[in-house]
Amino acid sequence: MSRLLSHRLAVPAGVALLVVALSFVLPSSFYLRVAALVWISALAVIGLNLLMGFAGQVSLGHAGFFGLGAYAVAVLPAQFGLHPLLAVVAGAAICGGIAFLVGRPILKLKGHYLAVATLGFGILIAMAISNEAWLTGGPDGMPVSRLTLFGWRARGADTWYWITGGLLVVGAWIAVNLVASPTGRALRALHDSEVAARVAGIDVARYKVKVFVISAVYASVAGSALALVNGFITPETADFMHSIELVTMVVLGGMGSVLGSIVGAAILIVLPQVLTAFHEYEHLLLGLMMMVIMIVLRSGIVPSLAALFSRRRS
Amino acid sequence: MPELLQFCVSGLTVGAVYALVALGFTIIYNASDVVNFAQGEFVMIGGMATVFLTAAGIALPLAALLAIVAAMAIGLALHRFAIEPARGASAVTLIIITIGASIFLRGLAQVVFDKQFHSLPAFSGDEPVRFGGAAILPQSFWVLAGAGVIVLALWAFFNRTLLGKAVLATAANRLAARLVGINTSFVVGFSFVVSAGIGAVAGILVTPITLTSYDIGTLLALKGFAAAMLGGMGNPLGAIVGGLAVGLLEALGAGYISSTYKDAIAFIVILGVLFVLPGGLFGKASVERV
Numbered sequence: 001m002s003r004l005l006s007h008r009l010a011v012p013a014g015v016a017l018l019v020v021a022l023s024f025v026l027p028s029s030f031y032l033r034v035a036a037l038v039w040i041s042a043l044a045v046i047g048l049n050l051l052m053g054f055a056g057q058v059s060l061g062h063a064g065f066f067g068l069g070a071y072a073v074a075v076l077p078a079q080f081g082l083h084p085l086l087a088v089v090a091g092a093a094i095c096g097g098i099a100f101l102v103g104r105p106i107l108k109l110k111g112h113y114l115a116v117a118t119l120g121f122g123i124l125i126a127m128a129i130s131n132e133a134w135l136t137g138g139p140d141g142m143p144v145s146r147l148t149l150f151g152w153r154a155r156g157a158d159t160w161y162w163i164t165g166g167l168l169v170v171g172a173w174i175a176v177n178l179v180a181s182p183t184g185r186a187l188r189a190l191h192d193s194e195v196a197a198r199v200a201g202i203d204v205a206r207y208k209v210k211v212f213v214i215s216a217v218y219a220s221v222a223g224s225a226l227a228l229v230n231g232f233i234t235p236e237t238a239d240f241m242h243s244i245e246l247v248t249m250v251v252l253g254g255m256g257s258v259l260g261s262i263v264g265a266a267i268l269i270v271l272p273q274v275l276t277a278f279h280e281y282e283h284l285l286l287g288l289m290m291m292v293i294m295i296v297l298r299s300g301i302v303p304s305l306a307a308l309f310s311r312r313r314s
Numbered sequence: 315m316p317e318l319l320q321f322c323v324s325g326l327t328v329g330a331v332y333a334l335v336a337l338g339f340t341i342i343y344n345a346s347d348v349v350n351f352a353q354g355e356f357v358m359i360g361g362m363a364t365v366f367l368t369a370a371g372i373a374l375p376l377a378a379l380l381a382i383v384a385a386m387a388i389g390l391a392l393h394r395f396a397i398e399p400a401r402g403a404s405a406v407t408l409i410i411i412t413i414g415a416s417i418f419l420r421g422l423a424q425v426v427f428d429k430q431f432h433s434l435p436a437f438s439g440d441e442p443v444r445f446g447g448a449a450i451l452p453q454s455f456w457v458l459a460g461a462g463v464i465v466l467a468l469w470a471f472f473n474r475t476l477l478g479k480a481v482l483a484t485a486a487n488r489l490a491a492r493l494v495g496i497n498t499s500f501v502v503g504f505s506f507v508v509s510a511g512i513g514a515v516a517g518i519l520v521t522p523i524t525l526t527s528y529d530i531g532t533l534l535a536l537k538g539f540a541a542a543m544l545g546g547m548g549n550p551l552g553a554i555v556g557g558l559a560v561g562l563l564e565a566l567g568a569g570y571i572s573s574t575y576k577d578a579i580a581f582i583v584i585l586g587v588l589f590v591l592p593g594g595l596f597g598k599a600s601v602e603r604v
Contacts, residue, residue, distance in 0.1 A: 123581050247410070248413065
């Protein structure tokens, strides 16, 4: 089972199956919309998981990249007339570039120092977005023009369900291949011991920056997708609480697990939708569930369940 | 010049609160290696509980005392029911648990209290004291003096009492502390109670100046965490200097550079310091043994 779960084709195929199967089950466009939001978050979480789960580097500012991606598809078409698809690419390039520039000095830091540095970095991006109102509409946010391609307009929950689902499958496929590649092995080596990895001839700093850039691009593309789906964007996409939400999704689902990323994203996106019925107690219940899940399944839902399953079999 | 003095006083006042939050981080971190992101909620509980108890007709000093006790009880509960059961979990898992706790406490405050902003009357009037051309609120003196008393009391506690030394021993090496007969689990729980009490005092002192509401904890925890890292995580002196520095930087940045980017200025400086001194201002350069 666990071998099947980590097979290179099994994971993206499984994700594709999930996306197709769910499309038959979900009863209305509201559910399709929530599912699309899950796919988008899962995409960002897979990227962050590459950084946290495989390379062992925490980032408390990842929503900064997510927000930059989102604002790229809002600002670039509105201000410079760029096609939204090109804006997605431009956003990803900008995020990758920024991650490349700040990656080396930031990733020199370890543990909690890295946490506070990425946190500060994320807050700077969020503040710039909400303060530069002439460009971004400030705290009120700004509208995002519809995605059109050769006269076809992407609209409706089902259209976006398939587009975001497709993005997730591609993202999962790239991640699984990356993990199985020499880069993935190098990342796992430096996760276990940076010194040992260096002794083995791995350029630790270069690989850390590489995975930081990759995870930033994942977050940026996910942010762009969210902006296009919602048609409206606010600075909250880049703020600290969203960064924390992304990290929580990674840890909740399971570090180093692509499937865990999807499970973690699904829980934190769906749970608030369910809890709105208890709107007064929403935060109380959300916090309580986060604590209970992390105490009971401390290595994350998917790895914990996988361990349970394999123990029962043997 | 009076302008500069004015900025310094308001910066130090807010900075004293950051310093107390950072001190709370440090005490818990030293005893248990846990970074407690619910630290800001203790400040909120202190302020909010005092507001609602005084509104219920209880005299301010008694209300403040009850609020501190309530925060300490919550700190103890946090340790017993969330941190202790997760012993041995990874640092990130523990951080998520304390963030869960902070969301939970915020939700609890929303239900028990409300979502409004609240204030307390200043302890000794609102008549500003004129000093060198600057107008200083009497409450600022309360905050600064309160922070000073807490720091002195902690210093005496750690250096003069047996329990304080047990906490230091646990911080230095938990296994060794247990071997010499220290009940380390009690010490860790105790550190949560003390941190909660310190946070609550800070919340009560500063509420007349900055107001309070159920969700002020997040930003305070962020600033306190950043201040603790600026000083060097785990160093109490660093926490105090870091807190005051963040407060000062904010006030000066807001006054002279840009008030919209006041939070950013503190974080830019922290990033700059960490790039030059990766262990913070007072951090020891640690050597990883292979």
